[in-house]
Structures are given as structure tokens and as C-alpha cells.
Amino acid sequence: MTDGQVPTLSIVVPVHNEEATIQIFYDAIQEILPKLNARVDYHFIDDGSTDRTLPILRELSKTDSSVHYVSFSRNFGKEAGLYAGLEQSKGDYVAVMDVDLQDPPELLPEMLSGVESGEYDAVGTRRADRKGEAPLRSWFSSQFYKWMNKMSQTQLVDGARDYRVMSRQMVNAILSMSENQRFSKGIFTWVGFKTKYIPFENRERVAGNTSWSFWSLTKYAIEGIVSFSTVPLTVVTLLGILTFGASLLAGIFIVIRALVSNTSVAGWPSMVTIILFIGGIQMLSLGIIGRYIAAIFLETKRRPIFIAKEEK
Structure with missing residues (x-):
């Protein structure tokens, strides 16, 4: 000008x-x-x-x-x-x-x-x-x-x-x-x-x-997080480390208890709870990772x- x-x-x-x-x-x-x-x-x-x-x-x-x-x-x-x-x-x-x-x-x-x-x-x-x-x-x-x-x-x-x-x-x-x-x-x-x-x-x-419905705003917010932050992936990594560490401690505790008291507890409700907890974390982690992979997938298509x- x-x-x-x-x-x-x-x-x-x-x-x-x-x-x-x-x-x-x-x-x-x-x-x-x-x-x-x-x-x-x-x-x-x-x-x-x-x-x-x-x-x-x-x-x-x-x-x-x-x-x-x-x-x-x-x-x-x-x-x-x-x-x-x-x-x-x-x-x-x-x-x-x-x-x-x-x-x-x-x-x-x-x-x-x-x-x-x-x-x-x-x-x-x-x-x-x-x-x-x-x-x-x-x-x-x-x-x-x-x-x-x-x-x-x-x-x-x-x-x-x-x-x-x-x-x-x-x-x-x-x-x-x-x-x-x-x-x-x-x-x-x-x-x-x-x-x-x-x-x-x-x-x-x-x-x-x-x-703009509440759901469309929620999707928009998720797109914003995926586009400008990798913190959710870091959270997934930390969850994996924590659950792995907890499982190791639980395994050690079970072995020591068996050696000391030579007894085992049925405890199937607690086992089911633990399995569901770990499974839930895995599904959540896969969902977060999958959202990032989906973004990569859509970008690689190079559609207009x-x-x-x-x-x-």
C-alpha cells in the first residue's frame, strides 16, 4: 500500500x-x-x-x-x-x-x-x-x-x-x-x-x-488439545509406568505372603476389580493414542x- x-x-x-x-x-x-x-x-x-x-x-x-x-x-x-x-x-x-x-x-x-x-x-x-x-x-x-x-x-x-x-x-x-x-x-x-x-x-x-451444540464444542476442544499439546501422550506413558510398577509390587507381595503363611486367598471380586481397572486404563490409553493417530492419518491423506x- x-x-x-x-x-x-x-x-x-x-x-x-x-x-x-x-x-x-x-x-x-x-x-x-x-x-x-x-x-x-x-x-x-x-x-x-x-x-x-x-x-x-x-x-x-x-x-x-x-x-x-x-x-x-x-x-x-x-x-x-x-x-x-x-x-x-x-x-x-x-x-x-x-x-x-x-x-x-x-x-x-x-x-x-x-x-x-x-x-x-x-x-x-x-x-x-x-x-x-x-x-x-x-x-x-x-x-x-x-x-x-x-x-x-x-x-x-x-x-x-x-x-x-x-x-x-x-x-x-x-x-x-x-x-x-x-x-x-x-x-x-x-x-x-x-x-x-x-x-x-x-x-x-x-x-x-x-x-454449535455442546457435543460439537467438545469435539472442537479435543481437536484443539490434539493439535497443540502432547501432554495426553505423556499422561498415558505415566499411567503405564504406574500400573506396571503397581503390578510388580503386588506380585512381590503375593510371593512373600505365600512363603510366609503358605496360604492363598480366593478374593475373586478384588481380582475382577483389578483386571477391570487395568483394562480400563488400557482402553483409555488406546483411545488417546488413537486420536493422535487419526489426526496423523487425516493429515497424510492431504485432502483439501x-x-x-x-x-x-
Whole structure:
């Protein structure tokens, strides 16, 4: 970008069955355009929606040439949508936002200003509270950040959203990580670059229903742990050492008792309990190892992160 030239801000918006929110989101961004020192273009990524999301995007792109979209051949997940949007974006700066307006658009001018100044490479956001969220879901979320930061060298900010404005240099660094098993919150941190976080109060969706169930969030958390920590494998190793050591001590105790008292105890309930305990640890260990092997298996296939069926 040359001196005096107005920069371009590309806004990346993954959507899945969001027919009720797209126009509302677009209107909200249009309202704050005068406050932005940049031209804006939109990159909506339709993640295999089954409602009227795609027809709405088609109409919107006809009325506004700054609106672009990519429609996937099926549902590939939000992570694929984020990657596709970053890949499609051409702006000097790139913003990632959710379409449901849980990411406050009015923060965009401050966020863009922070990156434009050169003081930061990215300005992100984090929820200062979880008001309105189910207590159990909120507790599990906070525990995830707590334990993830203990297990991984990649430190995550509690309550951090994907909502952020990034420099082109940082976006290019993220795109260089073309792994299939993606966890963007970790990738945003892993690539480095100086980042500032702006806190804001939690907001409800402006319309429609979220496609993130408790189970899908749990799977997402597991993917994050597998992608950025090997501590579970270390735990499996320690469990193996402990159970092996316990079995040796038990064997020595049985031999000594037999030599001293020359008696044996039937004790089949205790034997069954021990067998089930060790078997349970083995199955748990195999499950953890298997999850890492599955990630390796999927990466070695080198399948594309997404397949675009239609784009404009």
C-alpha cells in the first residue's frame, strides 16, 4: 500500500444456515463504514447451508459489488470456512467476524486503528463475562482454557473470540499453515505477532439459532488439545509406568505372603476389580493414542481443506 492510498479491509464471515442474520449483519457493518478509514469488501463463506443462505448471498452480491462469497460443496466446518475466507481475502487488513452480531461491529474502527498504527499486528476481542450462557457450558469453557494453557506452550486468552483484525503479513503466516486438522484460536496465537485484546460484554445472537451444540464444542476442544499439546501422550506413558510398577509390587507381595503363611486367598471380586481397572486404563490409553493417530492419518491423506461449488 502506497502513502496516501486508502487501505482495504476484507471482512471474512463464515456462515452456515444463517438466512435470518446475513442482511442484519450487512446493514450493521454499513452503518459504521463512515467511521472506518478504509474501503471494505465482504467475503461470506457458505459452509454447505441447507436454507436460503446462498440465494441471499447471491442477491446481496448483485446489489453490492464489494460482496463476495464462496459456497462449499458440503459442510466442511467453521475452521474450513475461516481458512477459505482468509485465502479469498485480498485486503491490506483482514477482519474475521461471526454473522450473528455476537461480535460487536462498533469495535471495528478501534481494532483497525490499532493495526493501522503499526503498534499491533492484530487486535482481537475477548468476552469479559459469559452472561446469558448456560452455567454448565460456561464452566466447561473456562476449564478448557485453564487446562489447555497448562498443557500447551501455546497460551490462549480466556474468552478470546475469533473476531479480530489482522495485518496482511499475519494473515499470510496463518495461510502458510495448511494443515487439515485446524484449530484457529491456537493458530492465531502460535504464529506469534503482537496482539492486543479488547474486552466486551457477552451478547446474545441477533436472530436464528446457533449450530454449535455442546457435543460439537467438545469435539472442537479435543481437536484443539490434539493439535497443540502432547501432554495426553505423556499422561498415558505415566499411567503405564504406574500400573506396571503397581503390578510388580503386588506380585512381590503375593510371593512373600505365600512363603510366609503358605496360604492363598480366593478374593475373586478384588481380582475382577483389578483386571477391570487395568483394562480400563488400557482402553483409555488406546483411545488417546488413537486420536493422535487419526489426526496423523487425516493429515497424510492431504485432502483439501474445503471444496468450493460456487463463488463470486
